[in-house]
Amino acid sequence: MTTSIRVEGGDFRAYDVVVGAGLLASLGERAKALKPTRVVVVTDSTVGPLHADAALASLKTAGIQAEQITVPAGEASKSFGELETVLDRMMAAGMDRRSLVVALGGGVIGDLAGLSAALFMRGIDFIQVPTTVLAQVDSSVGGKTAIDTARGKNLIGAFHQPRLVLADIDILKTLPVRQVRSGWAEILKHGLICDAAYFDWLSGEGAVGAEGDAEALAKAVIRSVEIKAQVVGEDEKEAGRRALLNLGHTFGHALEVEVGFDDTLTHGEAVAVGCAMAFRYSARLGLCEAAQAERAEQGIRAAGLPTRLADIAHAFDAAALLERMQGDKKAEGGRLTLILAHGIGQAFVTKDVDAVDVLSFLKEEGAA
Numbered sequence: 001m002t003t004s005i006r007v008e009g010g011d012f013r014a015y016d017v018v019v020g021a022g023l024l025a026s027l028g029e030r031a032k033a034l035k036p037t038r039v040v041v042v043t044d045s046t047v048g049p050l051h052a053d054a055a056l057a058s059l060k061t062a063g064i065q066a067e068q069i070t071v072p073a074g075e076a077s078k079s080f081g082e083l084e085t086v087l088d089r090m091m092a093a094g095m096d097r098r099s100l101v102v103a104l105g106g107g108v109i110g111d112l113a114g115l116s117a118a119l120f121m122r123g124i125d126f127i128q129v130p131t132t133v134l135a136q137v138d139s140s141v142g143g144k145t146a147i148d149t150a151r152g153k154n155l156i157g158a159f160h161q162p163r164l165v166l167a168d169i170d171i172l173k174t175l176p177v178r179q180v181r182s183g184w185a186e187i188l189k190h191g192l193i194c195d196a197a198y199f200d201w202l203s204g205e206g207a208v209g210a211e212g213d214a215e216a217l218a219k220a221v222i223r224s225v226e227i228k229a230q231v232v233g234e235d236e237k238e239a240g241r242r243a244l245l246n247l248g249h250t251f252g253h254a255l256e257v258e259v260g261f262d263d264t265l266t267h268g269e270a271v272a273v274g275c276a277m278a279f280r281y282s283a284r285l286g287l288c289e290a291a292q293a294e295r296a297e298q299g300i301r302a303a304g305l306p307t308r309l310a311d312i313a314h315a316f317d318a319a320a321l322l323e324r325m326q327g328d329k330k331a332e333g334g335r336l337t338l339i340l341a342h343g344i345g346q347a348f349v350t351k352d353v354d355a356v357d358v359l360s361f362l363k364e365e366g367a368a
């Protein structure tokens with residue numbers, strides 16, 4: 001069965017997120033509808049050997065001869081260097097303003113290829129074909145594209161919405177369980193933000209999805225895309241409500257940068273710890289009951305995800321973490337913005353944050 005979720009808002013062209021099994025085979029016909037002059041498929045060194053042939057074959061059947069651009073797998077490819085490589089290959093391929101980029105991969109490829117599409121000749125069409133759970137439920141939807149620098153996550157980027165998202169559930173069969181769980185963290189985040197019943201299902205009966213159960217995964221992909229589509233439709237450029245989707249990210253991104261964007265910590269794992277910390281900090285401020293923070297933590301742990309600094313093989317320094325948090329895109333004049341919660345499903349955005357108190361909290365959490 002195929003489900004289509006429309007992402008629409010006043011400020012951008014609406015598009016569909018199509019979720020279902022075996023969808024990759026339909027890429028060619030769907031791409032053809034956009035009448036592209038040329039097509040490149042951007043992928044990574046792990047996904048390419050597994051799925052690029054099927055993507056290229058589908059395009060070929062539809063009469064589209066596409067070129068493949070492969071970057072090394074991993075977060076390090078969200079860099080100026082790889083961005084330049086992709087853009088240069090696009091120019092060498094003779095692409096023009098009517099050409100199309102297909103992002104075939106996880107969030108790294110979606111963010112890198114999406115930014116390449118946003119920059120090339122000031123913006124050309126792109127299709128997201130997300131191949132990780134994380135990319136299907138989160139990064140392929142909403143138009144945030146970016147690269148990292150040593151100073152922070154996603155600091156260089158653009159809002160550039162895709163023309164279509166093709167989420168083929170079958171592609172997830174080759175995904176290692178660590179990456180399935182990593183995507184589950186963003187799924188749990190959606191429940192924690194605004195849907196307590198969804199969170200209960202995710203941490204109870206639905207928890208098998210975090211181990212790769214196809215039925216539970218499909219349900220979670222659809223519900224999470226619905227939640228994300230609605231938020232993005234209301235606030236594309238994060239003027240207000242969209243910041244809720246950043247629950248756990250002010251802490252999480254700081255952890256990722258401190259670790260050095262290596263394999264020690266995936267983005268989803270950082271978000272898992274970050275969400276648990278945001279709930280504990282909310283409880284510490286008396287904004288939510290301690291029992292709610294404990295329930296949030298249990299749900300995250302039930303998916304085999306980390307919730308504490310001690311779960312990460314890295315020694316964190318509290319002052320360094322705080323400095324990273326102050327460099328977050330939501331900060332204004334160095335003043336922190338945090339996403340906190342009154343309870344599960346009741347997240348809110350606050351600028352009323354005392355940095356000295358956050359520093360004490362980070363020390364209580366185990367940072368030196």
Ligand SMILES: NC(=O)c1ccc[n+]([C@@H]2O[C@H](COP(=O)([O-])OP(=O)(O)OC[C@H]3O[C@@H](n4cnc5c(N)ncnc54)[C@H](O)[C@@H]3O)[C@@H](O)[C@H]2O)c1
Nearest residue numbers: 046047073106107108131132134138139144171174175267
């Ligand atoms: N733009 C957004 O709104 C948004 C949202 C969430 C996360 N992100 C970004 O997404 C990135 C994380 O994405 P991710 O977790 O997908 O990481 P990723 O793209 O690095 O993929 C994780 C690993 O899985 C491999 N892989 C991907 N698909 C596979 C498949 N089907 N079978 C086997 N292996 C496969 C990849 O090669 C990689 O090694 C981060 O950079 C994060 O900042 C962006």
Ligand SMILES: O=C(O)C(=O)C[C@@H](O)[C@H](O)[C@H](O)COP(=O)(O)O
Nearest residue numbers: 138142144153154242245246249329
């Ligand atoms: O789409 C959004 O908005 C999000 O915040 C989703 C996040 O899961 C994602 O990691 C996003 O890339 C973070 O955005 P950033 O603006 O904090 O870099």
Ligand SMILES: [Zn+2]
Nearest residue numbers: 186249267271
């Ligand atoms: Zn995220």
